[in-house]
Amino acid sequence: MAPEDLRIALVSGNYNYVRDGANQALNRLVGFLLRSGCKVRIYSPTVAEPAFPPTGDLVSLPAVAAPGRAEYRVPIGLPARVRRDLEAFDPNIIHIASPDVSAHRAVTWARKRGIPSIASVHTRFETYLAYYHLELFEPAVRATLRRLYRRCDALLVPAESTAAVLRAQRMNRNIAIWSRGVDRAQFNPERRSLEWRRSLGIGDEELVVAFLGRIVMEKGLDVFAAVHDELIARGIAHRVLVIGEGPARPWFEKALPAGLFVGHQEGEDLARALASADVFLNPSITETFGNVTLEAMACAMPVVAAVATGATNLVRDGETGTLAEPGDICALAAAIAAYAADPDLRRRHGEAGLAFAKTQDWDVINGSVLKTYARAIERRERLARIKG
Structure with a gap:
């Protein structure tokens, strides 16, 4: 199927109103699809002042503020005006990017019309519950996700490690890999600035441990802070650099007073800012793909991370960084201590990470999504011919 024949309706819980790795990947995908000749229409909640302009035509979905996280909007369905817009657009494939009410309705809309639907999995939402002491609800959340994903023709996940987890959870048999690229023009070692470090009071020889991302508890802020405390207890001189904003910033500032x-x-x-650090620490276990981890690697920085789906697909333990069991404060601190004691080890692992990052080309990666769309449509058409 030629790209010009594709008409893709993308339904997302957050396309551009709050910036995160998932919606930046979606915007980059839409840009690629449009350049390839596809027709794309996006359906997502909107706000008066979004974080960045949307790529492509965006239709607003009704939504309510997420409980306890008012900056996020939860889509609540497909009202008549949206269904009319969908009918007029006449998509031949539906792509959902978040497991919310609107996504469920979009899949139902597609199934009634014999249109294939694809789901891209960006976050392991069931892992969030532990950070809010709601583990009791994890089986119910997983069952809800399974019901949605098994009604889709295929899943798109960013790494084989995530695919393995979803297969084990019986989410879907048809799982394709949609990895992530990195903008090498933006993220590279040449961005490192000693002058910028000095402006923050950082000495040229001081070890800087970086955090990058939304400052929310599910990013493992408690583990990050505990590793910092363990390094202090071991007498490992270092500075912590936090890049990002979020509702948990007051908590994080209190936990990291220096x-x-x-x-x-x-x-x-x-x-x-990122390239001016020396070691990247990512203790999060909630991501399906560590966009920030890949960006750190593109800056020739060794990565210390938890063994989780967002890291194991990127970090080669003992080659491009160090992996430790989730929440293992001593192991994570020991890895950073090793880099503090051995600058040559930092250099070798950073260079190996950079070499890997150079292989992650966005257009090649997004081209795999086009192929997944085409296969899903062709499979649905083949089944229709058999039944007919």
Whole structure:
């Protein structure tokens, strides 16, 4: 099937109103699809002042504020005006990017019309519950996800490690890999700036441990802070650099009183801040793909991370960084201590990570999504011919 024949309706819980790795990947995908000749229409909640302009035509979905996280919007369905818009657009494939009410309705809409639906999995939502002491509800959440994903023709996941977890959870048999690329023009070692470090009071020889991302508890902030405390207890001199914003920033600032919080950064400023650190620590277990981890690797920085789906697909233990069991404070601290004691080890692992990052080309990666769309449509058409 030629790209010009594809008409894709993308339904997302967050396309551009709050910036995160998932919606930046979606916007980059839509840009690629449009350049390839596809027709794309996006359905997502909107706000008066979004984090960035949307790529493509965006239709607003009704939504309510997420409980306890008012910056996020939860789509609540497909009202008549949206269904009319869908009918007029006449998609031949539906792509859902978040497991919410609107996604369920979109899959139902597609199934009634014999249109294939694809789900991309960006976050392991069931893992969030532990950070809010709601583990009791994890089986119910997993069952709800399974019901949605098994009604889809295929799943798109960013790494084989995530695919293995979803297969074990019986989410879907047809799982394809949609990895992530990195903008090498933006993220590279040349962005490192000793002058910028000095402006923050960081000595040229001081070890800087970086955090990058939304400052929310599910990013493993408690583990990050505990590793910092363990390094202090071991007498390992270091500075902590926190890049990002989020509702848990007051908690994080209290936990890291000597931390350097530089807030939300974009473009060259973001790349400079990240490249000016020495070690990247990512204790999160909630991501399906560590976008920030790959960006750190593109800056030739060794990564210390938890063994989780967002890291094991990127970090080669003992080659591009160090992996430790989730929540193992001593192991994570020991890895950073090893890099503090051996600059040559930092250099070797950083260079190996950079070499890997150079292989992650966005257009090649997004091309795999086009192929998944085409296969799903062709499979649905073949089944229709057999039944007919």
